[in-house]
Amino acid sequence: MNHRCYFDHNATTPVLPEVLGALTEALADVSGNASSAHHFGQVARQRLESARRQVARLLGSSDPKDVVLTSGGTEADNLAVLGAVRAAPGPRKHVITSAIEHPAVLGACGRLQREGVEITRVAVDSSGRVDPADVRRALRPQTVLISIMHANNETGVVEPLAEIGRIGREAGVLVHSDGVQAAGKIPVDVEALGVDLYSISGHKFYAPKGIGALYARRGVGIEPLFHGGHHERGRRPGTENVPGAVALGCAAARALDDLEAETPRLAALRDRLVRGILERVPDSGLNGADAPCTPNTANLFFDGLEGESLVIALDLKGFAVSTGAACSSGAIEPSHVLMAMGLSASRARSSLRVSLGRSNTREDVDALVDAVVAAVQRLRALSPTYATIAG
Amino acid sequence: MSGGVDSSTVAGLFHRQGVPIVGLTMQLWNQRRLPELSPEGATGRCCSLDDVYDARAVAEHLGIPYYVVNFQDRFERQVVRPFIDEYLAGRTPIPCTLCNNFIKFDQFLEVAAGVGARRIATGHYARIGFDETAGRYQLRTSADPAKDQTYFLFGLTQEQLARSEFPLGGYTKTEVRALAREFGLPVAAKDDSQEICFVPNGDYAAFIDAYFEEQGIERTRARGEIVDREGRVLGEHAGVHRFTVGQRKGLGISGGEPLYVIATDAATQRVTVGRGPELLRAAVTVSQVNWIAIAALKAPRRVRVRIRNKHIPADAIIRPASGGRVEVRFDQPQRAVTPGQAAVFHDGDLVIGGGWIEDAG
Numbered sequence: 001m002n003h004r005c006y007f008d009h010n011a012t013t014p015v016l017p018e019v020l021g022a023l024t025e026a027l028a029d030v031s032g033n034a035s036s037a038h039h040f041g042q043v044a045r046q047r048l049e050s051a052r053r054q055v056a057r058l059l060g061s062s063d064p065k066d067v068v069l070t071s072g073g074t075e076a077d078n079l080a081v082l083g084a085v086r087a088a089p090g091p092r093k094h095v096i097t098s099a100i101e102h103p104a105v106l107g108a109c110g111r112l113q114r115e116g117v118e119i120t121r122v123a124v125d126s127s128g129r130v131d132p133a134d135v136r137r138a139l140r141p142q143t144v145l146i147s148i149m150h151a152n153n154e155t156g157v158v159e160p161l162a163e164i165g166r167i168g169r170e171a172g173v174l175v176h177s178d179g180v181q182a183a184g185k186i187p188v189d190v191e192a193l194g195v196d197l198y199s200i201s202g203h204k205f206y207a208p209k210g211i212g213a214l215y216a217r218r219g220v221g222i223e224p225l226f227h228g229g230h231h232e233r234g235r236r237p238g239t240e241n242v243p244g245a246v247a248l249g250c251a252a253a254r255a256l257d258d259l260e261a262e263t264p265r266l267a268a269l270r271d272r273l274v275r276g277i278l279e280r281v282p283d284s285g286l287n288g289a290d291a292p293c294t295p296n297t298a299n300l301f302f303d304g305l306e307g308e309s310l311v312i313a314l315d316l317k318g319f320a321v322s323t324g325a326a327c328s329s330g331a332i333e334p335s336h337v338l339m340a341m342g343l344s345a346s347r348a349r350s351s352l353r354v355s356l357g358r359s360n361t362r363e364d365v366d367a368l369v370d371a372v373v374a375a376v377q378r379l380r381a382l383s384p385t386y387a388t389i390a391g
Numbered sequence: 392m393s394g395g396v397d398s399s400t401v402a403g404l405f406h407r408q409g410v411p412i413v414g415l416t417m418q419l420w421n422q423r424r425l426p427e428l429s430p431e432g433a434t435g436r437c438c439s440l441d442d443v444y445d446a447r448a449v450a451e452h453l454g455i456p457y458y459v460v461n462f463q464d465r466f467e468r469q470v471v472r473p474f475i476d477e478y479l480a481g482r483t484p485i486p487c488t489l490c491n492n493f494i495k496f497d498q499f500l501e502v503a504a505g506v507g508a509r510r511i512a513t514g515h516y517a518r519i520g521f522d523e524t525a526g527r528y529q530l531r532t533s534a535d536p537a538k539d540q541t542y543f544l545f546g547l548t549q550e551q552l553a554r555s556e557f558p559l560g561g562y563t564k565t566e567v568r569a570l571a572r573e574f575g576l577p578v579a580a581k582d583d584s585q586e587i588c589f590v591p592n593g594d595y596a597a598f599i600d601a602y603f604e605e606q607g608i609e610r611t612r613a614r615g616e617i618v619d620r621e622g623r624v625l626g627e628h629a630g631v632h633r634f635t636v637g638q639r640k641g642l643g644i645s646g647g648e649p650l651y652v653i654a655t656d657a658a659t660q661r662v663t664v665g666r667g668p669e670l671l672r673a674a675v676t677v678s679q680v681n682w683i684a685i686a687a688l689k690a691p692r693r694v695r696v697r698i699r700n701k702h703i704p705a706d707a708i709i710r711p712a713s714g715g716r717v718e719v720r721f722d723q724p725q726r727a728v729t730p731g732q733a734a735v736f737h738d739g740d741l742v743i744g745g746g747w748i749e750d751a752g
Contacts, residue, residue, distance in 0.1 A: 305505070306460075306502070306505075308460055308461060309460070309502050311458075312413075312460070312505075312506045313505060313506045313507060315456070315458075316413065316456060316506060316507060333461070345464075378505060379505040382504050382505050383501070383505075384501075
């Protein structure tokens with residue numbers, strides 16, 4: 001194989017050289033504990049707060065103090081969901097979420113359910129969108145939190161978050177959104193969206209793994225997950241990861257600067273990819289085709305084959321793509337997101353996610369289309385299921 | 392690659408020869424299911440995260456591409472469910488053969504071809520040859536008789552044999568472990584796996600109970616009588632699926648001569664017991680026969696027949712019977728001929744064919 005092309009940016013992204021520079025500089029030069037009173041501590045604190053302002057700008061927050069730095073998206077989601085619900089008063093509590101959330105939100109809701117909290121998981125339509133009217137109908141007097149993701153990790157479908165934010169505000173219910181797949185890909189303005197809590201993860205936009213943030217609007221009570229010192233205004237005890245924060249801030253600034261140029265470039269590449277595949281591969285289609293979508297993501301089905309085999313075949317040719325979310329062993333269950341959109345288990349299993357990023361070029365995309373066409377042809381020639389469908 | 396010594400050594404052998412290979416692990420069963428069956432510290436279970444971890448470590452050690460493929464749905468449908476149905480019908484099934492026929496040498500072969508592999512190699516102890524005269528692929532027993540696995544491979548078709556390799560067929564287990572050490576494989580000292588991979592500690596009755604519990608299936612008539620051949624009631628039991636022909640333990644009948652299960656009947660939930668000699672059968676009918684060395688059985692033939700994995704093949708004559716069945720007549724009556732088990736026909740180290748034991752006459 002000549003070279004490897006990476007088309008799995010929704011799983012993670014490589015660290016940008018500029019971000020790497022900021023990270024190593026901070027690791028080498030900023031040695032203090034940001035909570036210390038002395039000069040070393042003050043230098044670290046300045047770098048930390050400067051990074052926090054950069055993150056706040058990316059999210060459209062006017063108050064950087066609302067940004068809580070975390071270890072990543074999963075922690076931010078858990079802090080938001082567990083923290084906000086546990087801090088809410090009342091003996092009976094109810095949470096509204098959706099069927100297509102990331103496991104970090106679904107898992108946290110599952111935990112709350114075992115603690116006696118009632119959970120409503122609203123459905124999505126065939127395009128993968130939550131109907132805000134369903135959220136409104138699910139409201140109860142005991143509802144303390146609505147948690148609906150901003151953009152889906154598997155399909156890229158963007159949810160009607162502003163309308164959901166309005167519903168929450170009108171009802172006096174907190175709104176959280178998992179923005180891990182949105183931040184850096186589409187404009188985010190937590191104030192305009194009217195959300196109270198918003199999670200992001202650095203490594204989805206070219207910062208390193210192990211750093212993320214939760215936007216928590218001033219006045220929103222959250223019970224911390226950890227117990228210890230008063231770091232992050234008591235919401236996230238633990239000595240601050242200053243180099244990680246510096247890298248996150250740098251990546252946030254770059255994402256904001258480049259969004260205007262990168263969005264149409266990625267969308268054009270994505271459209272070229274989808275058109276190229278759909279024109280040349282019969283019995284294929286785009287999942288979530290009728291909904292607004294992040295510019296970099298395409299989720300395609302290929303009837304009569306296993307997406308898993310397609311991923312392996314493409315990897316052996318040097319193209320890294322995925323079927324969606326991978327479980328810890330590396331084997332894949334049919335996607336809960338695609339199943340919630342009404343796909344059959346076999347069509348869900350035949351699906352492939354391509355997520356583009358900064359490094360991808362037109363030539364890479366054309367090479368990927370050729371490789372997909374060839375691999376699908378071979379897999380289908382061997383598949384008894386496809387013979388049945390086509391026959 | 393199961394993460395065990397055998398398939399890891401296969402990878403090592405090819406790697407040493409410079410043959411380009413891809414490592415694949417089949418995820419067949421979710422070990423997080425039926426947690427009541429896995430007490431703390433339970434080991435030797437297939438498809439666990441530990442096994443995937445081990446297989447990945449071997450692939451990394453050899454520097455080969457490696458992937459996990461998920462066959463859980465198909466495994467449950469084509470191996471686990473039939474396994475349970477057979478027990479409930481009073482037979483004693485062999486899930487490994489179903490897995491070989493429908494998963495390993497079917498779907499797995501298809502996936503391997505799909506990702507560009509011309510052939511698959513597994514860690515089975517058996518040998519594949521080609522008979523130029525007959526134009527047929529042959530299956531032969533392993534060089535290590537104690538590890539021979541042809542009993543589970545009798546269902547392989549010519550096409551499946553043509554696309555498979557069993558590189559360990561000429562080695563003993565001791566030699567395989569030595570090779571694994573020589574290759575520096577991290578699993579060289581790992582314990583052998585148990586017989587039925589998805590049933591912890593071999594307690595299939597507990598597995599069936601837990602599976603029904605999980606599926607919310609209410610079972611009727613899970614009780615019955617233990618009787619002798621004259622129909623005298625000697626005791627009670629909690630379901631025929633807990634018994635297999637030849638079984639002595641767990642009958643709960645004390646005193647007198649040792650008694651063995653000689654038959655089970657799912658319809659009446661009756662377990663019939665008798666003394667040792669009553670277990671002997673001189674003939675057996677075998678159905679769904681797959682022929683390997685020959686295209687079909689046209690005339691009676693003298694062979695040796697294996698009726699259990701650890702059974703020493705017994706001299707017998709096989710004859711074609713109606714509906715593609717085969718009638719087996721042993722020279723010496725055999726103990727515990729068990730419906731649901733396989734009968735595999737041998738000529739020396741050659742596997743002629745095999746099928747499923749229907750009933751014993």
